[in-house]
Amino acid sequence: MPEGHTIHRLAGELSLVFGGRTVDVSSPQGRFAAGAAVVSGSVLSGAQAYGKHLFIGFAGRRWVHVHLGLYGKFDVLDRPAPEGPVRGEVRMRLRVPGAHADLRGPTRCEVVGDAEVAAVAARLGPDPLRGDDPGPALQRIGRSRAPIGVLLMDQAVVAGVGNVYRAEALFRAGIDPARPGASVPEPVLRSIWADLVGLMEQGVRSGRIDTVRPEHEPEAMGRPPRVDDHGGEVYVYRRSGQPCLVCGTPVAAGRTAARNLFWCPNCQH
DNA sequence: GCCATATGGAAAG
DNA sequence: TTTCCCTATGGCA
Numbered sequence: 001m002p003e004g005h006t007i008h009r010l011a012g013e014l015s016l017v018f019g020g021r022t023v024d025v026s027s028p029q030g031r032f033a034a035g036a037a038v039v040s041g042s043v044l045s046g047a048q049a050y051g052k053h054l055f056i057g058f059a060g061r062r063w064v065h066v067h068l069g070l071y072g073k074f075d076v077l078d079r080p081a082p083e084g085p086v087r088g089e090v091r092m093r094l095r096v097p098g099a100h101a102d103l104r105g106p107t108r109c110e111v112v113g114d115a116e117v118a119a120v121a122a123r124l125g126p127d128p129l130r131g132d133d134p135g136p137a138l139q140r141i142g143r144s145r146a147p148i149g150v151l152l153m154d155q156a157v158v159a160g161v162g163n164v165y166r167a168e169a170l171f172r173a174g175i176d177p178a179r180p181g182a183s184v185p186e187p188v189l190r191s192i193w194a195d196l197v198g199l200m201e202q203g204v205r206s207g208r209i210d211t212v213r214p215e216h217e218p219e220a221m222g223r224p225p226r227v228d229d230h231g232g233e234v235y236v237y238r239r240s241g242q243p244c245l246v247c248g249t250p251v252a253a254g255r256t257a258a259r260n261l262f263w264c265p266n267c268q269h
Numbered sequence: 270g271c272c273a274t275a276t277g278g279a280a281a282g
Numbered sequence: 283t284t285t286c287c288c289t290a291t292g293g294c295a
Contacts (some may be wrong), residue, residue: 003276031288052277070277071289089289105289107277155278162276209276237276258284259277 002068004160005203007054008129011047012204013076014056017099018044024095025064028086035111036092039064044094048117051124051159055117056094062111064092065120069107076101124159128200132159134193141181141189148184149177150257152192161196164237165203167262168211169196171235176268177261208232216245236262 025040027033045057054066054074068074081093081100092103103109125140126132137158141151151157152166161169170177173192175184203209210232214220217233235245240253240262249266 006276067277069288071275072277073289091288107279107288153277164276166276260275 002052002070002072003162003165003200003203003209004049004051004127004129005200005209006207007052007068007160008049008200009204009207010054010074010076011049014044014047014094014101017076017078017101018094018096019046020044021096023058026093026095028090028093032092032109035064035109038062038111049129050121051127051155052162053120053124055112055120061114063113063117065108065110065112065116066092066103066106067108069105072104072106074101074103074106124155125157127159128193128196129160129204134190137193138186138189141184142186144181146181147178147256148175148181149261149263151181153257153259158196160200163259163261164209164234165196165199167237168209168234169199171264171268172211172213174268177256177263179269203232206232209234209237211235212245221245236264238262 021044022041023044025036027036039058039062042062043059045059047057048055052067056064056066058064066074076099078099080098081095086093089104090102091106091109094101125137126134140157141148144151149166149170152161152169153163167177169192172195173188175188175192199209199211212233212235216235236251238260239251241250243249244251244264244267247264247266249264252263252265254261
């Protein structure tokens with residue numbers, strides 16, 4: 001479930017569990033064997049998140065740069081690594097007495113230096129989860145003819161927003177994803193930013209994406225709760241054809257830039 | 270078993 | 283705009 005909130009949450013968990021400790025790093029699958037050897041046995045200083053990029057810091061100014069991509073997973077477990085054969089394709093395993101973490105299916109997992117961390121941070125737009133100034137994002141969107149739905153997913157514009165937060169923030173703002181960025185009034189852009197900050201901070205705390213306002217929650221509407229793969233309750237994401245939680249109109253679906261897009265044609269303009 | 274699918278992004282055409 | 287990569291899972295023979 002890798003949108004920015006997942007990565008920031010992981011950074012916190014990794015820092016808490018492994019920070020200040022000497023960590024054994026391995027690659028049961030083998031594809032990260034060389035990198036693991038570089039950092040294994042050194043002290044893990046802490047982890048940092050920039051958008052969807054995770055940097056795990058080790059003594060000697062070395063970082064393991066991890067990007068989960070579409071289906072990567074990084075499980076941090078408060079118990080010793082199990083004995084015996086490793087289940088599945090574990091690219092990287094972190095291990096200390098009493099805890100371990102397994103990384104599977106990442107798009108990227110490599111040892112880098114400070115320069116690479118800085119380069120990644122520099123090419124990303126402001127991150128709602130880092131307390132960044134939204135100015136550059138607002139300006140870029142305000143000048144662009146590209147659809148607001150595309151701009152919000154562009155990591156160079158806003159870092160950390162993925163397909164779920166994109167769809168949900170636009171629904172909550174009542175904005176049609178196809179609208180050109182420049183056509184969205186600046187105050188609306190500001191409120192979308194503030195909304196993303198609140199939603200994503202909540203996501204970091206809960207480890208899931210919940211976007212439905214109290215007045216539209218299942219208990220309030222007399223319908224059964226619904227939990228999707230992302231773990232939470234949402235208005236439109238992956239609800240195509242089902243009635244909009246606010247107006248009952250069937251939720252629309254489309255594909256833009258090879259990604260699924262969902263919106264309510266009645267509530268969003 | 271096979272196929273489709275997924276919250277991403279980079280490279281190729 | 284399409285293709286490719288990385289992995290697990292659920293539906294369907």
